[in-house]
Amino acid sequence: MKLKQLLTVACMSLALALPFGVQANEGGVALKHAEVDASSHEQINRGLTVFTEVCMGCHSAKYVTYKGLLDYPEIGLTREAVDELRGDRPITSGLITDLSPEDATVSYGKVPPDLSLIVNARRGGANYVYSILTGFEKDPEGKILDGNFNEYFPGHRIAMPDPLGWLDHDEADTAELEAQANDVAAFLTFIGDPHQNERHAIGKYVMIFLILLTIVLYLLKKEVWKDVKH
């Protein structure tokens, strides 16, 4: 096979594999599209506020430490802000909810999942998180209680009560609630892989270097092979 053919096939399979990634929701419902920028300092910090004030009432993000909030350049909280957030907890502690698993089981019937990896662990990622947060509706069949029916949750019956107050919200608040859902989805996308921005930044230099290296190697190959008749 000639080099050109081989490269065409390789590029095509890479391009084909990407959009076929597992994007669809398991329930088969098309997800809403989230406006998320996991490299935006502002959006991640707004999302952190929603997370600590709303989500952390029940959910933890145990892999994200208070020290991380200090150290990740994308978040970059000041020492004072971190101290205020953590209270008596050690700075190496993860973001752990005050709700004990026992109390959660009594109140909701199950222990709320840890959210450190929720974007990676759900088909659709940030879109899934955003859709769930803005997916609380009245059950069209009237079987599931208000606040427990979610259009985007597989099976629709969700144990999490409407955290942002989406059901029955005023029309005027829609934009604000959607912004909150987007922001927290951005924060969760960031903490799912906190080195992703660094990875992209380094990756650009790696690719530039490799392109140059490959060009040089190609020219070298042509030079070495120029006398071979084949």
Next chain:
Amino acid sequence: MLDTIMKSKLFGWIDERTGAEAIIKSQLTEYEVPKNLNYMWNFGSLALLVLVLQILTGIFLAMYYKPSAALTMGGYTVAFDSVERIMRDVNFGWLIRYMHAVGASAFFVVVYMHIGRGLYYGSYKGPRELLWIIGVVILLIMQGAAFFGYLLPWGQMSFWGATVITNLFGALPVIGGFLQEVLRGGFAVGDPTLNRFFSLHYLFPLLLAAIVGGHVHALHVVHSNNPTGLDVHAGKSTIPFHPYYTIKDAFGVGVFLLFYCYVVFFNPQMGGYFIEVDNYVPANNLQTPPHIAPVWYLTPWYTILRSFESKLLGVVAMGASLAILFLLPFLDRSKVRSARYRPVYRQMVYLFFVTVIILGYCGHSAPTPTLKLIGQITTAYYFAFFLLLPFVHKFEKTKPLPEEI
């Protein structure tokens, strides 16, 4: 540059004691290779590169990874936590781990291309039968190593994948139950399974390295096949491996790294193909995921397994689909090697490649009646391809072979 080194005093001192010069000459500078190899012949050296990358990154990962299924907060385990620690807290741990995870898939990509090239150009035929057989052993050990490695993060797909596959051994008559218990180290997949899989995941690449040595040695005895499949004799139609193929392989490495690094740095999960979505959920033995599928490189064989109603038949068929590769050199009786001059075999082998891709697609998707039927048809062709080979040469009119390459 090699000449300058070989003329140095130090090299002379080493040469007197090891015969290094003779080795370099016989294996590199005077090792004759057909001059007409195309770029499909680059995948062997790429496979070696990825093996080295996997071993190196694996050694560093093992410095931080902890094989324990002991529970930690939030339903996670020590093993899962240690992987996340590598991803978050270890300096450049994310890079090493993504390189390793993407490397596993890259390994299979290049090895499947390498095998496909061997099939198309008849590289398995005499005198290269043993070279091919050693290659099949390498494939089996690779699949084993990949399977053991996939359990280590202790996610949902790790756990349930291992449960499904170890279950298969239980289907074998008489020794099945015993085998299954030995593999698992108990009655169910658990902490002892994780520990022995980690141990075996470290052992298998070392076996690979040794057997790859045998593969390369066997190659250097019988020399490379080439796109025409003709026997070549040293002289006009061959060139020394170094510098011609060292530089061509180096260029191939550059192209490969472009693709590999693009995935590592910009899309390491590859949309759920290289690292599955469900594997970010910690293993839970009380909750079966809605759809269990192995990683893409094992899915063709998974489809063959699922194509039979009886579990035992499925397991036997899956084993046979791999074992039949050992017999390939003896099944194909045609005197002509390359598919270029074999019109019938050429169509058959193209269809075989398409079949394996379809099998892979079926194994990756949730089962539906249509996919099951497609899986069964392609499974039938998978075996038919091999079973027809002993008869093809009887009616195939091969094209005239060129005098020389």
